[in-house]
Amino acid sequence: MVLERSKNLCLSGVPASPGIAIGLARVTDRARVAVSEHAVKPEAVPAEITRLLEAISEAKEELLLIKNHLEKESGSEHLYILDTHLMILEDPMLTSETVSCIKTQLINAEGSLRRTLLKFREFFNAIEDEYLRERGSDVDIVGERILRKMVGFQQEPLPQLDSKVIIIAHDLSPTDVLQIDKSKVIAFVTDLGGKTSHTAILARALGIPAVVGLESATAEIISDDSIIIDGATGTVVINPSDESFRNYLSRKQRYEYFCQEYVKFRDLPAETVDGHRIRLKGNLEFIEEVPALKEHGGEGVGLYRTEMLYMNRSTLPDEEEQFEAYLSMCRKVAPFPVSIRTLDVGGDKFVPELNLADELNPALGLRAIRLSLRNIETFKPQVRAILRASAFGEIRMFFPMISGVSEIREVKRIISEVKYELRSQGITYDDSIKIGIMIEIPSAVLVADQLAKEVDFFSVGTNDLIQYTLAIDRTNEHLSHLYQPLNPAIIRSLQIVADAAHQAGIEACICGEMAGEPQYLPILLGLGFDELSMTPPSIPRVKEILRRCSLTEAKKLTAKILEAETAEAVESILKSELTAHFSEGFD
Numbered sequence: 001m002v003l004e005r006s007k008n009l010c011l012s013g014v015p016a017s018p019g020i021a022i023g024l025a026r027v028t029d030r031a032r033v034a035v036s037e038h039a040v041k042p043e044a045v046p047a048e049i050t051r052l053l054e055a056i057s058e059a060k061e062e063l064l065l066i067k068n069h070l071e072k073e074s075g076s077e078h079l080y081i082l083d084t085h086l087m088i089l090e091d092p093m094l095t096s097e098t099v100s101c102i103k104t105q106l107i108n109a110e111g112s113l114r115r116t117l118l119k120f121r122e123f124f125n126a127i128e129d130e131y132l133r134e135r136g137s138d139v140d141i142v143g144e145r146i147l148r149k150m151v152g153f154q155q156e157p158l159p160q161l162d163s164k165v166i167i168i169a170h171d172l173s174p175t176d177v178l179q180i181d182k183s184k185v186i187a188f189v190t191d192l193g194g195k196t197s198h199t200a201i202l203a204r205a206l207g208i209p210a211v212v213g214l215e216s217a218t219a220e221i222i223s224d225d226s227i228i229i230d231g232a233t234g235t236v237v238i239n240p241s242d243e244s245f246r247n248y249l250s251r252k253q254r255y256e257y258f259c260q261e262y263v264k265f266r267d268l269p270a271e272t273v274d275g276h277r278i279r280l281k282g283n284l285e286f287i288e289e290v291p292a293l294k295e296h297g298g299e300g301v302g303l304y305r306t307e308m309l310y311m312n313r314s315t316l317p318d319e320e321e322q323f324e325a326y327l328s329m330c331r332k333v334a335p336f337p338v339s340i341r342t343l344d345v346g347g348d349k350f351v352p353e354l355n356l357a358d359e360l361n362p363a364l365g366l367r368a369i370r371l372s373l374r375n376i377e378t379f380k381p382q383v384r385a386i387l388r389a390s391a392f393g394e395i396r397m398f399f400p401m402i403s404g405v406s407e408i409r410e411v412k413r414i415i416s417e418v419k420y421e422l423r424s425q426g427i428t429y430d431d432s433i434k435i436g437i438m439i440e441i442p443s444a445v446l447v448a449d450q451l452a453k454e455v456d457f458f459s460v461g462t463n464d465l466i467q468y469t470l471a472i473d474r475t476n477e478h479l480s481h482l483y484q485p486l487n488p489a490i491i492r493s494l495q496i497v498a499d500a501a502h503q504a505g506i507e508a509c510i511c512g513e514m515a516g517e518p519q520y521l522p523i524l525l526g527l528g529f530d531e532l533s534m535t536p537p538s539i540p541r542v543k544e545i546l547r548r549c550s551l552t553e554a555k556k557l558t559a560k561i562l563e564a565e566t567a568e569a570v571e572s573i574l575k576s577e578l579t580a581h582f583s584e585g586f587d
C-alpha cells in the first residue's frame with residue numbers, strides 16, 4: 001500500500017543558517033541509544049564502574065581517531081569543537097557524579113550516566129543566556145557517545161551520498177557535520193538544536209542553509225520527499241505545491257542574485273559618489289567567521305566580542321589561551337586590524353566560573369567593565385594577552401560600558417601597570433596600541449568631550465545606547481515598538497558623540513546593529529562617523545548604498561533630521577529621501 005504523502009506542509013523551526021535550498025530529503029537515523037536502568041547488587045558496583053571508565057576511554061579514542069582523520073583530510077579549521085567534546089569527556093564531574101550514582105543508588109552504569117546527563121541538562125536549561133544554554137547539547141552529544149560504547153550500539157553510518165540532498169536528522173553533532181560530504185549536502189534540518197549550538201555555528205561558517213529545533217522533522221519527513229528550506233526564516237515546506245515551489249524558487253534566485261551582486265562590491269572602496277571614504281568592518285565572535293568577513297569585503301574587525309572565549313567552558317581561559325586566540329584572530333584578519341573588546345559579561349551574559357550573584361536589575365548591575373574592574377585577577381590576564389598579541393599585528397583594545405572619565409582612567413592605570421610588567425619581563429607589545437571605549441551609556445554621551453581626551457577612538461554600541469537612553473529593555477518583546485533607533489534622542493546622542501570625537505581629533509565608530517542597517521546609512525554618514533562595524537553579510541549591502549550616497553546630500557538630510565521632534569517625523573523625512581534617491585535596494 002502506498003501512503004499519500006502530505007502536500008505543502010509547512011513547519012517552523014529555528015533559523016540557524018541563511019539561504020534557501022530546494023531538493024530531496026535524506027532522512028538519516030541519528031537516533032539516541034535506548035538504555036535501560038536497573039538496580040545492581042553491591043558486589044557488582046566495581047564492574048559497573050570499570051564498564052563506565054572503559055567506555056569513556058573508548059569514546060575518547062574514537063573521537064581522537066576522527067579528529068586525526070579530519071585533520072589530515074580537511075585541515076584543522078573547525079576541529080576546536082572536537083577539542084571541546086574531548087574536554088567534556090575528561091571532565092571529572094561527569095565521571096564522579098556517575099560513579100557516585102552507581103555506588104550510592106546501586107544503579108547500573110548506563111542508567112547512572114543517563115541520570116547524570118539529565119542533571120547536567122537541567123542545569124544548562126535553567127541558564128538564561130542562549131549561547132551557554134546550548135552548551136548543554138555538547139554534553140548530551142558526548143554522553144551519547146559514551147552510552148553507545150557501553151551498550152555496544154553502532155550508530156548508523158552517515159549516508160554515502162551520490163546526489164545532492166537535504167539531510168534530515170533528529171540531531172546532528174558537529175562531528176557529523178564535519179564528517180559529512182559537504183559537496184553533496186545542500187542544507188540540513190534537525191529536530192533538536194538552537195541557533196547557537198555548535199552545529200548551527202558550523203553551518204553558518206560553512207555557508208550551508210539550516211533550520212534546527214523543528215521537533216517533528218524526522219516524524220513528518222521521509223527520504224525522497226521534496227523539501228524547501230528557508231534558513232533565514234526557519235521555514236521548512238514538505239512536498240510543496242506548485243505555487244509554493246515557484247514562489248520559493250523565485251526567492252532563491254533573487255537571494256542568490258543579490259548575494260552575487262553584493263559580492264561584486266567586495267573589492268570596491270567604501271566611498272561615496274563625492275569621494276568620502278569610511279571603513280566598513282565586521283563584528284565577530286569566532287575565528288570561523290573570518291572567511292565570511294573576507295568574502296564580504298570587511299576591512300578588519302571592528303568588534304571582536306571576547307565573551308565566547310569565557311562562555312563555552314567550565315574553567316576560565318588563562319592568559320596563554322587568550323593570547324593564542326587573539327593572535328590567531330589577528331593573523332587571520334591581517335593585513336586588516338582587529339579591535340578587541342574586553343569581557344562584556346554580567347547581566348544576561350552568564351559565566352558560572354565568575355560566581356556572579358543574582359541581581360534584581362541585571363542590566364544595571366555588576367557587568368562589563370564594572371565587573372572587570374572588580375575582578376582584576378581576571379581582567380589583567382586579558383589585558384596582558386591583548387597587549388602581547390599586539391606585537392604581532394594591528395590590534396586595538398576597547399572597553400564596554402564605560403560610564404565616565406574616572407572609569408577609563410582606572411582602566412588606563414591598569415594598562416600602564418600591565419605594560420610595565422611586560423617591559424620588565426622583556427615581553428614585547430605595541431606601545432602605541434590604540435585604546436578606545438564603547439559609548440553605550442547616556443552618561444558617556446553627556447561627557448563625550450571629556451572622554452574624547454582620554455582615548456584614541458569611540459565605538460558606539462547602539463544596542464545598549466538605545467536601551468539605556470530610552471529605558472527600554474532590549475530583550476522585552478512587549479516593548480519592541482518603543483525601541484526606536486530613529487528617536488530624536490538617539491540621533492542627537494550620536495551627533496554629540498561624533499562631534500566630540502572629531503573636535504578632539506579621534507575616530508568615531510559604530511558597532512551596534514544600527515551600523516548594519518542600510519536605511520540608517522545616510523544619517524550615520526551625515527553625522528560624520530568614520531567607521532561602521534556590522535555582521536559580515538551586511539557589509540556588501542551597506543557598501544552598495546554608500547557608493548550611491550553623496551556626503552553633501554547626507555549632511556543636508558541629517559541637518560533636516562536633527563530638527564525633527566519625533567521618531568515618526570524622522571522616519572518620514574528619511575523615507576521620502578530614500579524613495580527620491582534610491583528607487584530600489586531597500587526592499
Ligand code: PEP
Pocket residue numbers: 303305344440460461462463464465511512513
Ligand atoms: C551594543 O550594545 O550595541 C554592542 C555592540 O554590544 P553588545 O551587543 O555586545 O552588548
Ligand code: MG
Pocket residue numbers: 400440461463464
Ligand atoms: Mg553593548
